[in-house]
Amino acid sequence: MPVTRKLAWDEQFQQWRCSGCAWVFEPHALFGDQSLNKYFDVVRRDEEFAAHVCDDYRKDGKA
Numbered sequence: 001m002p003v004t005r006k007l008a009w010d011e012q013f014q015q016w017r018c019s020g021c022a023w024v025f026e027p028h029a030l031f032g033d034q035s036l037n038k039y040f041d042v043v044r045r046d047e048e049f050a051a052h053v054c055d056d057y058r059k060d061g062k063a
Contacts, residue, residue: 007049016045021054 005020016025025048027041 005054007046016049018049018052018054018057021052021057022059023049023052023054023057025049 005018008017008019009015010017010024017023025041025045027037027045029037030040031037
């Protein structure tokens with residue numbers, strides 16, 4: 001049975017992460033406009049989360 005992963009907010013580190021592995025979303029400030037950065041990051045975060053492969057980000061640090 002495949003593991004169901006979720007995009008989860010890590011309150012301690014104030015960042016988005018995968019519930020099934022050690023993947024963490026890294027936001028970027030590409031634009032001078034904060035609201036544009038926020039919108040772009042939400043879209044990019046969701047795309048990167050969907051595309052990442054959990055085996056590439058194992059929690060035990062082994063690849």
